[in-house]
Amino acid sequence: MESSSALGNISIVATAAVYVVVGCLVVLLPALVVAFAYTTRRSKTDNAGDSDDATAAASGTTQKLSQYEVHKQHERTEGAEQVLITGGAGFLGSYLVDELVRRPATDVHVFDLRLPDSKRRCPRVASYTRGDVTDLEHVTKALAGIHTVFHVAGVSSHDLDVAVTKKMTYKINVTGTENIVRACKENGVKKLIFTSTCIATLGKNDREAKGWTEAQPYPEEPVNEYASSKIAAEKIVRKANGRAGLATCVVRPAGMFGIGDNIMADMALRGKDNYYIGDGTAHLDVIDVYSAVHGHLCAAKHLSPAGNKPPIAAGKTYNITGGRPVMYKEFFGGLCKGRESFWGHRPPKKIPVQIASLFASVNEIVYNAFGVVPFARSLTKLSVDLTQRTYWFDNSLAAKEIGYSPLKSWRNAVDDVVKDYRHRLRPQSQPNPHSIP
Template identity: 30%
Template sequence: MTTRVRPSSKRCAVIGGSGFLGRHLVEKLLERGYSVAVFDIRQSYELPGVTFYQGDLCDKEALRPALKDVPLVFHCASPAPASDDRALFQRVNVQGTRTVIQACTELGVQKLVLTSSASVVYEGADIKNGTEDIPYAAKPMDYYTETKIEQEKLVLQACDKEGGLLTVAIRPHGIFGPRDPQLVPILVDTARRGKMKFIIGDGTNLVDFTFVENVVHGHILAAEHLRPESPLCGKPYHITNDEPIRFWDFMSKVLVGLGYAAPRYHLPYMLVYGLAMLLWLLALLLRPLVAFKPTFTPMRVALAGTHHYYSCEAAKRDMGYKPLVSLTEGISRTVESYPHLRHGAP
């Protein structure tokens, strides 16, 4: 019996493949016939067709075996935005990405697809149907955004059409879906503590939330369309559900779906933002003496009270992107995947 060797073009590596987006990406790649190497600081699952490499992103020697003979690399490793740890963000998003680029170049990797973030252009003011040519935020609102800007610049500047490494950045916004460790669990925890009664602002602000399967679809399309002559080289692309929704309507749909009451009392946006700034400054001043993390950071308040939604026209034009799963379907699949977080669940 002869074993069929998988063509090398169907081999890829996913850096950060143990994370929320990373694992969804790995599963979809397997479905599409790829064999996948996963590099991550931890291994959180086992799947046939996946080889795990455990190690630190900043350690090039640990990274090399995972990227050897791999033509395509997805880089979606990042600390959680809420961790607020500047040194960690700097180490993973900036130093780690430098190491990834070096390793890719040395090992002859052909394509690198980065998971960036739409927040790289967000400064707390309204963005309506934002396109990719909005300049980077001059005053990023948190360390996560600050280091994601640096990371995206590094990856896009590394693009070399003359037979070298080709790069592209995907900027998703408001990723949610089954197994999400952030959005839904934090929302439910806040509701259980009785802190989801209030709407910040007038509640009319529109925001993009993007189902994880659509984000994965955008990554794979980008990888498959990335060629020396394609417009994707060295460019960022917004990937969203392409159906902006009122921020508080989305939150209410998830909460009500899980059996919690929807928020209904309004608080003036500027008042809450001012309080968040005060608490943030206080936390900064007291940091040597007392460690406390305010629930409402200026960034979170801004995200909850302003318009921020983005245009997918470039992704539609250059890689034929369109969302596979609607927002309504995405919300219902997400809610169904959290039976243990339902109101009254044991």
């Protein structure tokens, strides 16, 4: 009995000690982080001038882009389809550009808030235009003479590096889409393909979404402001279908990965932030960026009339997904045995949800106060929460109506990404617009 009592006392003391340590961390960690953030901010101030207009806009700056710039690389080809990609210098947009320039009788035009430097521009692109989707005048000028628009541009509140206010999220994702639709009508554009997101139908209280189709109704309370803005934009795009000769379509890609994505593949390839949160058994929907591009092109193809039949994709919404869900820790190599996962680094370690949530809270507080991110840039309270949800979406409608299917499995896509990444690390390799800087 005395032994049992002693063990009980030891257990109580040990538990109390753990609470004291955790309490100290809760109290001291924010102070240490704030001090770090202050030092970092001072350093950034001393080296001002490195940020571009895109970063400023994404950080919530409401100043309108003052200059509209067109960099024409060659004249428009007579009889060729004129295609414009908003956000064409971004992750998905740049891969879409790479595919479109290979197509015959197609002139490709890039419209973005930021542009790649002259050495990294594709010579086969007809023009690069620096403009702002929230400026109707910019958009109207850019769409003159264009036949097809891929509206990929937008901002996401998932990544703290491009964290934006609710007002800016709405302005770019909703007002920007309104401007695109209006300019399409005024310029006689024939086809508009809008990039949305699969989580548009995910509600704040939905812990599971298994095989949801496009028929899933919008939630009363979307999972976040980003999803809410995409819902509003989807409605604008579908409403515009059939007006002024414009055929529209909405595509909802799953979580995309590939070289240059800045979150999923980039972290895994670098071996940075190599962990998974909780038990890692939740399932998510992922898709390689080439399959996402393929889905956009399938939608565009089926916005053209087939004989006497109207375009089958007109006014429709399609899930562009990987075909099957993958376990969270499996995707990041957490099931791999040995010293190295298929990403080329040690298998990730597990972090308790409570600890991740604490660090995420500090991350957001410091960012909001100082504009810097002390921990992983993708570590937010929402991102932590999403890792504990199972959500994947059915793509059978896209397969049936527009002929979409993933180009490869997620596992084969990872192997290709790792192989490509290692090739680009070689000194003789040529610069690539998707390379990790």
